[in-house]
Amino acid sequence: MAAKSPADGTPRRPVLSVSARKIKDNAADWHNLMMKWERLNDNGFTTANKIVNMKISEQFQDNKLEIACDNSGTESEKPAPKYNEELDKCCAELLETLKHMTKIQLKMEKLSSTTKGICDLETFHHRAGNCPAPLFHTWPTPYFYEVSLKLSEMYKKELQLKKTIVEEIAHSADQDLMMVYLSSWLYQPYIDNSSKLLLEAMLLETGHRQC
Numbered sequence: 001m002a003a004k005s006p007a008d009g010t011p012r013r014p015v016l017s018v019s020a021r022k023i024k025d026n027a028a029d030w031h032n033l034m035m036k037w038e039r040l041n042d043n044g045f046t047t048a049n050k051i052v053n054m055k056i057s058e059q060f061q062d063n064k065l066e067i068a069c070d071n072s073g074t075e076s077e078k079p080a081p082k083y084n085e086e087l088d089k090c091c092a093e094l095l096e097t098l099k100h101m102t103k104i105q106l107k108m109e110k111l112s113s114t115t116k117g118i119c120d121l122e123t124f125h126h127r128a129g130n131c132p133a134p135l136f137h138t139w140p141t142p143y144f145y146e147v148s149l150k151l152s153e154m155y156k157k158e159l160q161l162k163k164t165i166v167e168e169i170a171h172s173a174d175q176d177l178m179m180v181y182l183s184s185w186l187y188q189p190y191i192d193n194s195s196k197l198l199l200e201a202m203l204l205e206t207g208h209r210q211c
Contacts, residue, residue, distance in 0.1 A: 019118045020135040023144050026111050027206040030151065030199060033104050033111075037155065040104070044097040044162070045186045051090045051170055052178045058084070059173065091170050098166050105152075105159045112148040119145045139205045147198050157190035 122141045135141055165181045172178050203209040 017135065019122055019141070022118055023115065023135055023141075024206040024208070026115055026144075026148070027202045027208055029111055030108070030148070031203060031208070033107055034151075034195070034199060037101060037104050040097050040101050041185070041188065044094060044101075045182070047090050047094045047097065048165070048169055048182055048185050051087065051094065052182055054084065054087045054090070055170070055172070055178060056175060058087075059175070087170065094166055094169075098162055101159060101162060105155050108148075108152045108155050112145065112152040115145045115148045136205050136207065144202070147202055151195055151198060154191045154195055158188050161190060 119142050122135075135144075161184060165185055169178060169181045172181070200209065204211065
């Protein structure tokens with residue numbers, strides 16, 4: 001790094017501090033992780049939709065078979081369920097999607113933890129008498145942690161819901177319940193609309209977005 005000349009003057013933040021650079025990197029990481037999550041969510045919904053359609057088709061065929069047996073008047077045993085290779089494949093795909101989402105959520109928690117460490121460091125410096133100027137424009141440093149924690153908690157709760165859906169969707173015989181699972185996966189009730197606003201505000205504050 002080139003040494004500064006005294007003639008350059010001393011503007012408040014001519015170069016981003018170490019803390020500011022890390023916060024800016026974290027904001028970019030949040031953006032990338034949230035975009036990856038959305039792609040996985042779309043892929044997972046496509047897979048879950050296939051599972052539900054196969055389950056409904058199986059139920060329809062089973063009902064037709066039962067009606068045929070009743071009409072024939074024969075006392076035949078109910079046939080054992082057939083192994084559905086395609087259904088098994090889709091369940092494995094959905095489980096794999098969930099694993100990738102779990103990794104993303106853990107990275108989000110790590111981002112929040114890193115941000116808290118930066119906030120603690122800045123607080124320590126301020127106690128030492130240094131000027132508590134914003135790292136960028138207007139946000140106090142602790143607000144970056146508040147935003148990170150809020151986002152992280154949203155995705156943590158959503159991941160728990162998705163785990164339940166993956167565990168139950170292929171075993172449910174209730175069509176209405178399967179539709180609820182599908183809708184819940186797609187619309188992600190624990191990730192509210194403020195998540196995108198918080199992300200965009202953080203990107204704007206750190207200079208990744210321009211006014």
